[in-house]
Amino acid sequence: MGALQKLFKHTFIYGLATVLPRVLGLILTPLYIHELPKSDYGIYSSLIVYLILGNVLLSYGMETAFFRFINKSERKAEVQATALTSIFISSLAFLFLGFLLKEFISDWLNYKVDFILYALLILFFDALVVIPFAWYRNQQMPIKYSAIKIFNVVINLLLNVFFFLVLPQIVVEDAQSIFEYALFDNKVHYIFIANLMASVVTFIVVLPLYFRIGFGFDRVLWKKMFLYAFPVLVAGIAFSINEGFDRIILRSLLPAETADASVGVYAACYKLGVFMTLFITAFKLGVEPFFFSHANKKNAKDTYANITLYFTIFGSFILLFVVVYTDILKLMLLPEKEYWEALWVVPFILLANLCLGIYHNLSVWYKITDKTSFGAYISVVGAAVTLVLNFVLIPHMSYKGSAIATLAAYSSMMIASFYFGQKYYPVPYNLRKIGTYLLTSILFSGLAFYVFDRNLFIGSTFVLLFLLLIVAFEKKELKKILLKK
Template structure:
């Protein structure tokens, strides 16, 4: 099997496992916007943003360090695995023991209900305990086991949400002695979202426990210090990335007037979900490509392979951008059926393009990963985070959530550009900039025409999409046929 076919196969499986959990967030939006007020949806979005940051901190770069050291220290693979598992397990449990007693203070400081903080802390711990097993599945090329557990997590989460929102109300009665009344609350339906997440995370931990027994708990202090040294820049980059990805919702909550902040976060977060199609694609691709980058770094044609992969990532991403923008009026009615949320649809093209730039950045990041210059990844991400924070502070008071969308695009676009120029210096990959730039420019231009000029006219938008697809087929047909024949 050629490297491209193997990459496609693993990306498809990892993609399915990644798309489904994130697709769950899209599928549940119609349910949430129907049963929750805009303000409650805003609280949910803000808390999830904090959880994204928490997940990064509790894994502290060990995921990437694990990949690097099991290849770098092949003769000591078992002790590397055991050391990483021991480290993450101890730190996760310590976090819960030390932080949970302070939940009231945290809730007061962040202006959230302490019940939600409690759920969040437990979810963070459970998810952190699952990090290493999932990395182990990827590193040992067991995508099916990875995918099955991820999909079961989705099924459990979805089932719990449907039960709490649709079934439980009909089971509960007005009689105080009813068994189901113990679990039902008309006034606090938001809690059901976090309870469903908690149940799914707990079940996932149970499913990955066999990996714990397989790796076992052992600890090598010397290797651990080396892994931490490698992982620290990844942690900084992860924190910076979480700021880029999630802090817009948090800053909207605290920078807008209190009487409208949570509602504005709610409409912004709901329409932001339409940009998740690009995120799904980019994340699935990254999960498949990261082990590939390390495993094929020593091949003679590695750089040309990376260049080809980046070009086709851009092609697929450009198609997704154009498809979502062209058919945005269809998607909004399916995924965000409440018209009061549509006021924020103008952010969707910006968020889609921002996430495409982020996906390209992840492809370009091969240069610092395979050359052990992860600190540059941290520098670039921190610079992007600074752009995010500065522009959000400046633009939110003026443009509200549109300012957050612009800040996201500026941050990811800058990170992509900087990574390319640094990569030319340290690990020059022969990217076809002419093709990549042309596809991006045409896709963005057609998207602007469809959204702002034709204003959602499906016939005009579909014609633009067909022209773009025909252009790709005409220019790429021969190379695709050559890759398939390998």
């Protein structure tokens, strides 16, 4: 099987692990929007930002270090055991400190103590499965990986449906039911309880890997892994800022009486960017082990260039397709009209995520050359752009300013990574083709959304023209990849 064909096969399987759970999860968005006031949906959305940051802190780049060291070291067993033990001990320490400081954290972040406890436990159990999932990916077991991921979200979905729809009906029909004590006035509780229960079940499923890998700790090896991982941690923190701190800043800068509601409508319309996120995440899961395993191949740079080209083609098509059919997609994801006021941000969020995806492809140079500090520098610059522009634009443009800041941050990271990558690890990217696809998609998207006001006939014409462009330029190459034995 050819290298690219194998990559696309694994990306497809990992895509199932990403797309199917997210599709199931998308079902919950209309449920949340229907069941929760805009302000409560805003509270939930801003809390999720802290979970994203917490996941980065508790994994502290050890997943990427795991891939790098297990592929270049002869002591594979020691690498696995050291990574597993490191995250297990640090997660226990985090949970212990979190419980001691829960009241302080609650007052500082202005959330109920119950929500802080949910977050601590969810982060703890999610951290414990980081290395087991990395082990599955490194062993090229995408089906096992995908099955567990899908199982997790199915449980989450079923529990949400039970708490929001079934539980209230049970209590109405039987006032003496023991489930009466599980009712909450603030239904955000249900979201986090379901998430926590799903995380616990997932940990139980992967627990046998703890015995297979075993505990062990090589201090010298751990120090090398941590030094490699630390810039990845810094980059991850910066990524968390880029990904969600606009909601935190919105909540702090806007008037208190409208802040949570504004965060709610912005976060809801941000969900339409999930179609790009699904593609990027699936591709990243498949491509990261691939990059490391092919780093020493003779034609590695040409392969990386082709991967980036095809990623840009598919990503540009997704951008145009979602923008053109926003008015159809919003009926499925955002059935409540009161959330549609923030649809203006959708093209910006989609394009921002596409830039992020291209950045992930370009970032191969600093990962395989052990220059991960560049990843940290670039991500910190992106985070600085995010913070500065949000503080400058939000007072004047509200969530529109946040969308612009997100695009500015990710595009600056993409450009910086390309510049330094060509300096330290030059890859022969086909800039003419990449630029043609990207700029054509941006042009058509902008015209369809802002000039022709999402007219479906005109937008569909743009989609057709873009497909014809792909066929004209890539027909022979795509045939080779898809039909190669």
